[in-house]
Amino acid sequence: MAATRIELSHGWTFRQQDSQSKDWLSVQRVPTQVHIDLLAHGKIPDPFEDLNERAVQWVGEKSWIYRTSFETPENHARHTHHDLVFEGLDTFATVCLNGTEILKADNMFVSYRVNVAQHLKHSGANNLDIVFESALLRGRELVKQHSHEHNFLVRQTDVGRLPARKAQYNWGWDWGPILMTAGPWKPVFLDSYNVRVQDVWARYELSNDLAHCAGSVVVDVAGNLGPEDEIQLGIYDGDTIVFETKVSSGGAGAIEAPFTMDKPNLWYPLGYGAPSRHLLKATVLSKDQEGAAAASLSKSIGFRRAELVQEADAHGKSFYFRINNIDVFCGGACWIPTDSFQAQIPEKRLRDWVALMAESNQVMLRIWGGGVYEHDALLDACDELGIMILHDFQFACGSYPAYDAFLQTFAVEARQNIRRLRTHPSVVAWAGSNEDYQVQEKYKLGYDYEDKDPAAWRKSSFPARYIYEHLIPQILREEDPHVIYHPSSPWGDGKHTTDPTVGDIHQWNLWHGAMHKYQQVDLLGGRFISEFGMEAFPHLDTLHRMVSDPDQRYPGSMAMDAHNKAIGHERRMMAYVVDNFRLPAPAFSLAAYAHLTQMVQAETMRYAYKIWRRDWQGRKCGGVLVWQLNDCWPTISWAVVDYYLVRKPAFYAIARALRPLDVTVMRKMVDWTQTGDWVDENSALKTGQVDQTLRAKQGVFDVWIASSKVQPVNVQVQLRFVSIATGQEIRERMTQSVTAAPNTTTTVLHRHVAPASIPDSDDATKPFDMSAYDPYVIYAVLKVGGDQVVASDVAWPEPIKFLDLSKRDITFDLTSSSRVTIRAARPVKGFVFEEKPDIKLDDNGFDLVPGADKVVTVEGMDGKDLKYTFIGATGASLSVSGN
Structure with a gap:
């Protein structure tokens, strides 16, 4: 008899276990989590608004009961197996069926399958109860139980998160709230079958x-598989049979069949090419049913060769990915996690996120280790659109224990998720953890x-090394032997995690740490930048x-600050703003300040992606991953x-910097108000003896082309020098024909000397005449095939705050309901249309x-006014009418 599945998604109720009220509240649907259900009944305010996060902390300290009932399937006697399947329980859960305990769960990341045939009623309703204990309190209890053998140390929030196999960000992070969830966060169903x-x-x-291509198709069959039953295995490319065979079962268990493919x-x-996928299918053909299909399973797979190239070179040891023999710069x-409540994430939303990456030329997504092993919908979208995934195992910013029970539950977690993810071609690599070796360094834990x-590692003050360098590699060898593995992010052959010559680094001397200027990213590079970032406000x-x-x-209100969890965010954000831009006057408005922070973030992205992509030449830098998408x-x-x-303006800055063909014009920033920078610049540029007066009259700039094309491209680069005050060109244009080398960067001009855009006086005895100060922008255009513009870039004299950008004379033409043409009489910095969820632009922040x-294409304008602003705008916001 064919297998059946009953989804237990409706008919649930819930209540607080220790509440004086015994009333049961309805649940709209499962999957769910308790905050979703409490909010639906008006029992809590929306945790995402105002200061309401604080008002719902009690929820995470309570235990919750979820209950439903379901009928025993008709003809249930014709099936030998009846499994209750819990794809995800959050987190410490006791499950009872008809009054009998059938499961004790302790891991949010594990799927549980329990054969309940003996517990089902012959007819009528079966009662299913799940009690979810407080993970907050259970985590603290586990810390107490194991404190004699392990020193629980964390860099973020409560130590109780370390022994609990639950999404770590639920305890709060420096970008997210403390919302301790509970509930059946993934589907629950009853499977009835004879073979599966x-x-x-x-x-x-x-x-x-x-x-x-050569290998084996591996199938695992459970249930009553007869020795004469056959299993048909196949690989299909659309309607084409690539491989197909039948094998004898010999009974339940794992069965392999070798296969070969030519020119796959x-x-x-x-x-870099089409993200081609195949269908992999296994079907059990029952002898008793004259060869009819008794069970089957299909998966979408892709074939590719993935390598992590780590070789000694002039810069240390390389770190970059090579896919199908093509070196890939991983921008x-x-x-x-895309929501504090995982159960309310629709699949479409996950696909929309991946589509955004593809739209912005991003080719790699690093899934961080403090969230979850991501949903199939996200992985499927990455497969479909060609987005590579570097997936952390779920450990982040802590010194995790390695006692037996912890290792046992993690081993189940690791195997299950490796098996689920291993058919996805997008998953090219795993990392053991996020920043746990930085915790080791911070607290000087034992690491030789x-x-x-490995046995000695478990006894050290850093026992988690056993997980990252022994247990995970061992499980991967058994479950997915050809996948790339990296012990942690960041990590580099046992050297300090900030060593720029080996492995990957998290570059937080922007924003955090030394708070370098974003114009100094050339000093902050590494072999692979797997984290860096700059904060910004979202749109209004x-x-x-x-x-x-x-x-x-x-800016700075109590409610606003409560929605920014970063330590010291007020002074860090303000420091970067005032370093570069004028504060808005006369009113310090939210709109104006938000715009300035967005400009800081966008400029940081421009510098970082363009300069570190330049280091793809010679494979000095293999990738740049912003924290966070x-x-x-x-x-x-x-x-x-x-x-x-x-999307914030920074999103578009990344998209421009990662174009298949991009041009960059970058001026050397000289902070001429600081004596020290005079000395550095003088030393860097001198061609003989150069004094301060001469240096004030000169500037230098570089021009380069970045290409991800696999063939050379003949291009033309044109440079214009445009007065910021008048909009006139102040010197002759420069045009140069260049062949852009494939899959690297090509230098067009290096340290080219041009007039400086900083104040100077020919006669130091006289006051400086500001009216004679005529700063300019350098505008670079990249053309192919004669006149086709494929990229452009603008280099400004910095800091921007010294410039008067108030009178720009901007005009608009609405050539259609969705196309806006923008013109300016004088150079404009940071033009931003105000975006909303129903407004979509193809470019912004330019x-x-x-x-x-x-020309900007706008979706969703539909007669609405489109507000905009720019650096130096006299109003908080202006608008162009869509009518």
Whole structure:
């Protein structure tokens, strides 16, 4: 008899276990989490608004009961197996069926399957109860139980999170709230069957020339599989049969069948080829049913060769990814959970996030280790669009224990999630943890890289090394032997995690640490930048949604600060703003300040992605991943796209910097008000003896082309020098024909001397005449095929705050309901249209130069006014009418 599945998604109720009220409240649907259900009944305020996060902390300190009932399936006697399946329970849960305990769960990341055939009633309703204990309190209890054997140390929030296998960000992070969830966060269902295909996957290797693929299809079958039953295994490319065979079962368990493929269609990352996928299918053919299909399982897979190239070179030891023999510069982003409540994330939302990455030319997503092993919908979207994934195991910013029970539950967690993710071609690499070796360094925990005895590691003050360098590699060898593994992020062969010559680094001397200027990113590079970032406010619509009180809608209000969890965010954000831009006058408005923070973030992205991408030449830098792509609630953070998927200007800056062909013009910034910088610049530029007076009259700039094309491209680079005050060109244009080398950067001009845009006086005895001060921008255009403009860039004299940008004479043409042409009589810095969830632009946060019309496609304008602003705008916001 064919298998059946009953989804237990409706008919649930819940209540607080120790509440004086015994009333049961309805649950709209499962999957769910308790905050979702309490909010639906008006029992709590929205935790995402105002200061309500504080008002709901009691929820995480309570135990909660979820209850439902379901009928025993008709003809249940014709099935030998009846499994209750809990794809995810959050987190410490006791499950009872008809009054009998059937499961004790302690891991949010594990799927549980329990055969309940003997507990089902022959007819009528079966009662299912799940009691969820407070993970907050249980975590603290576990710390007490194991404190004699381990020193629990964390860099973020409560130590109780370390022994609890639960999404670590629920305890709060420096970008997210403390919201301790509980509930059946993934689907619950009843499976009835005689035989079931548990898993199917392909273990394979590609030849060096990619022409041949050989491996085994591995299928795991459970239940009553007869010795004469057959299993049909197949690999299909659309309607084409690539491989198909039948094998005898010999009974339940794992069965392998070898296969070969010639000239396979391979999966390529975005921009390097088609992300081709195949269908992998296993079908049990029952002898008793004359060869009919008794059970089957299909998966979408992709074939590709992935390598992490780590070789000694002039800069230390390389760290970059090679896919199908093509070196790939991994420009991309880091990913945190997209919601504080995982159960309310629709699949479409996950696909929309991945689509944003593809739209912005990002090719790698790093899934951070303090969230969850991500949803299939996210992985499927990455497979489809060619986005590579570097997935952390779920450990972050702590010194984790390694006692037996902890290792046992983690081993189950690791195997299950490796098996689920291993057929996704997008998952090219795993990392053991996030920043746990930095915790080891901070607290000087015992770590001797030359000690290769795993048993000794468990007895050290850093026992988690056993997990990252022994247990995980061992499980990967058994479950997915060809996947790339990196012990942690960051990590580099046992050297200090900040060593720029080996492994990956998290570069937090921007924003955190030394708070370097973003113009100094050339001093902060490494072999692979797997984290860096700069905070910014979201757009006004999001700010208003998270702060409902008009009196709290100003920078630095209590409600605004409560929505920024970063330590010292007020002074860090203000420092970067005042270093570079004038504070708005006369009123210090929320709109104006938000815009300035967005400009700081966007400029940081421009510098970082462009300069570190330049280091792709010689493979000095293999990738740049911004912290972070997304938010888990409406907030002020490092995200370049906010909780509502509204893009900040930084998002577009990344998209421009990662174009398949991009041009950069970069001026050397000289802080001429600081004596020390005079000495440094003089030393760097001198061609003989150069004094301060001469130096004030000169500046230098570089021009380069970045290409991810696999073939050379003939291009033309044109430079214009445009007065900021008048909009006139102050010197002749420069034009140069260049062949852009494939998959690298090509230098066009290096340290080219031009007039400086800083005040100077020919006669030091006279006061400086500001009217004679005529700063200019350098506008670079990249053309192919004659006149086709594929990229442009603008270099300004910095800091921008010294410039008067108030009178720009901007005009608009609405050539259609969705196309806006923008022109400016004088150069404009940081032109931003105010975005909302229903407004979508193809570019934003750009600069304008006279003579270069900017055409923006706008979706959702539909007669609405489109507000905009720019650096130096006299009003808080202006608007162009969509009528």
